[in-house]
Amino acid sequence: MKLFTDSLHKIAYATDASVYREIPYGVAYPETEEDVRELMRVAREKGVDLIPRAGGTSLAGQVVGSGIVVDISKHWNKIVEINVEERWARVQPGVVRDELNIALKPYGLFFSPETSTSNRCCIGGMFGNNSCGTHSLVYGSTRHHVIAAKGILTDGTVEEFKDYTIKELEERFGETFWKKEQHDSLIEKIYAQLIGFAVDEKTRKLISENYPDKELNRRSCGYAIDETIDTCINLCKLLAGSEGTLAFITEITVSLDPLPPKEIMVVCGHCDTLEKSFEANLVALKHHPTAIELMDGDILQLSKGNVEQQRNRFFVDGDPAALLITELRAENREELDKKAEELERDLLTTGADKYENMSLQTAGAVKRSGLIYKCTRVYGSDVAKVWNLRKAGLGILGGMKGDAKPMGVIEDTAVAPSRLPAYMKDFRQLLDQLGAKCVFYGHISTGELHLRPILNLKTKEGRTLFRKLAKETALLVKKHRGSISGEHGDGRLRGEFIPLLYGEETYELMRQVKQCWDPDGLLNRHKIVDTLPMDSMLRFDEDQQYAVEKIIGTDKTYFNWKAAFDECDAPGATGAKSQTHALMCTIEQCNGAGDCRKSNIIGGTMCPAYKVSGDELKTTRARTNVLREVLTHVGAGPVPARCQWSMIKEVLDSCLACKGCKSECPSNVDMTRLRAEMLQHYYDRHGTSLRSWLVARTTQLEDLCQHIRPLYNFFVTFKPTASLIKKTIGFADERELPRLQKKPATVLHGSTQGTVLHGSTQGEKVWLFLDEFTRNHEPELAEIFISLLSSLGYNVSIPKHTESGRAAISKGCLKRAKKIASQNVKLLKNVVTDQQPLVGLEPSCILSFRDEYPDLVPADLRHEAKTLGCNSLLFDEFLLREIKAGRISRENFDQSPIEIFLHGHCHQKALVGVEVMAEVLRTLLNAKVNVIPSGCCGMAGSFGYEKEHYKTSLEIGEMVLFPTIRKAIPSPLTSQSSPLTLVAAPGTSCRQQILDGTGVKAVHPIEILYTFMK
């Protein structure tokens, strides 16, 4: 096992999802218990500690430190055993929570504790933090579900932890062993200490008087000594929430629950004040819900700006001050509706007298009354969208534009629900006193609210408030007998306030526990006890300075990063001072929440290279961490000046520019764009590589070669010459170079002037964007499009335009891309309108108009570029628009049955969604459309052609895409049986990748529509 001490690893592991940053000594990925023992030996020798780490999604800095970060997620991720009869599962600590539940589903069972991060956090991390979430009202926390665990103690011995009576322990260690002065082993000493606590009246009294209210069913603050010694001695209870400070866990046995009743519904109560939601929660609790969650108006407002979450807001009516979302479950729909009616009646009427004077008129002139003024219901599979929106809350907050951020500092307080209205009253007074603002959301049913004050940690005032809020809130929590951590744990953030909450004497017990288990501070030092000041080692400095201008050698950027900040009107957004400041703030939008660590079992596009390797260094998070670190610290930190650019290059090399992050990252980190910006600055300093130069100019070169097309095609297809070309460029020999096609007369040039090509001049006018890939390689697609639309009565023309610049953007040749973007905007701004849209066939090309152009063109063209972008449509968006307007219908198409396996282009998925295409096909044809749950195909423009990326490219295809296609079309060469089964993909590269990977010729969806045209 290797210990990585290079800068790249250290930087990638210097943060988690918290505000802390500390460069570790090194990083290791153990595979065996012996590896951990070896790491313990090395750590002792070097005088550092081991920091066990799973998904690295902790919010309080649990996995940030100066020691060796031991990432168990890479190799320790097997489900060892599932016992259906006894309802338990034995897993390695790196198993992802949702992946375990996918494996359990066929047995009708599941592991019930959950987190908002459940699709990438691991059972080991959940155990370490005693995690729980939305359904803790019914299922409790991880501590309640760990039956047994296996782990390595700091003396290197392996121990099985579970529930033991004192008698059983005496059988193992000898009668009254716990009274002995000296012990024969560490484990004996550990048990002796806890039995000592259990039998000592004074200690029991201390614990019962100082630990939180028993009514509170969630807490992750300090060591749970009370629960450990409650009836028997159960070390699992103590280890849950111990944050890797006591033992290194290697296996966990968890109890399972039967899957909840099938029928599900959420009642979304709209409140006109936040206070009402706290009281409405108590009303809703009487109706036996399975969960109640809160989202305040500020978060709802922010979700409007998040590409993915816009699709999940369908149930929100207007702009409520808060949404109280109550989940109900039942065996059938009737029972569910009955429950909902009773709940809604109660919510809509309770408090009507009290709030009579506060009633307002809404825009729709509805008289508001009661605690809730409106309820919307969401049923069945749509409920997941509601929870998705709620879960994304924290990530979305990270996307707030500017230096101020909704800060995790008091985000995890919990009090008994009955105490919540009083606690919130005190808390809001505190906010007023301190002049602070806060967003509110969370698991309100169990009294847990994620309070996120908006703070700017780059200022002295922001940092002072950071500390003050933490301390004053801890005092309020103590007053209401709650916990400062309900689920996120203490880490480096809250440890300082444990003595304040529990009292010095109880805290001393906790210190004794740590001392007993880990006398030399070998495991996760300075967490829970003896923590460093909560405002040390923060990600940002006071009066933050950046090295960015020094490194890129200019204060100018190629993209207009500042515009998004200037135009952001979300509450709390602070704007940006300059382009480089905006660039840095964009990078800082990554809060480490780790959505980019989702595996292919979970699905999605982001982040393909991580999905095939399980390597943290290939996540979007690692890329932003490296960019932030290198561009922030001038000559300081772990990056030697000579390595700055090589590190940037290395970490960007595995990015496919698929834009998965643009929509799937809750903070909308757009690595495709960051990558392009940084590559152009790199070329400015180091020159452009031949390959990038050529790829960015492919269209120009191909246009030139049209004159010698036969010769060109000979050279790119004749094996020896083709191999030589590929070798020179750095393309994989296994790939075939695309041939040039003869341009048909109808689409002869792209194009010198807008010419009416087909159809009646009376019909609706449509402009076809004849992208460079279609023009040079598949011109028949353009012909098909024109014929199809002409037959449907449209008047199709190709306006004068140039290439899209997609290849230049993807290779980071932004100087060239800027010129192309400006040229196109100038050529098309007075031509294309809402009524006469520009329609494209190749998603990546046409979507450049909408996505990149407004930020590439000069400021005086921005407005026009944005308007043009809005009127530039993918052909499926256009068709759906026309279907909805009643201008195209299935009457125009043959209704013979067909089955289509549809693979969406990743840019299409990120910006539009593949469902639009599927809907068009389903509406117009008698088609069974199966959207392939694939992410990126792996080709990603030239990525899959590149020699060093060829293998990864195919591996990405092999995750979901290729196997699905092979299953759908087992023998590509034989003729199709009835019904006709086809694979459709609108992306040129995707079709090539499918052919190379499976031998199946995928078609463009427009070809299918054309074939079925009556």
Ligand SMILES: Cc1cc2nc3c(=O)[nH]c(=O)nc-3n(C[C@H](O)[C@H](O)[C@H](O)COP(=O)(O)OP(=O)(O)OC[C@H]3O[C@@H](n4cnc5c(N)ncnc54)[C@H](O)[C@@H]3O)c2cc1C
């Ligand atoms: C957006 C967002 C939302 C969140 N929502 C929730 C929520 O709803 N509920 C909730 O409870 N938490 C939530 N969290 C916090 C976090 O995701 C959870 O605590 C999660 O369980 C941590 O899991 P992980 O795999 O990322 O663990 P990590 O962060 O890697 O580790 C967690 C702790 O476990 C320890 N640990 C890990 N592996 C081992 C091992 N093998 N042996 C010993 N110790 C080990 C670590 O040292 C650390 O102290 C949220 C975080 C984010 C960013």
Ligand code: SF4
């Ligand atoms: S890149 Fe996005 S998804 Fe990944 S950790 Fe950062 S914020 Fe989260």
Ligand code: SF4
């Ligand atoms: S663009 Fe794609 S490959 Fe690159 S960081 Fe984003 S999700 Fe990952």
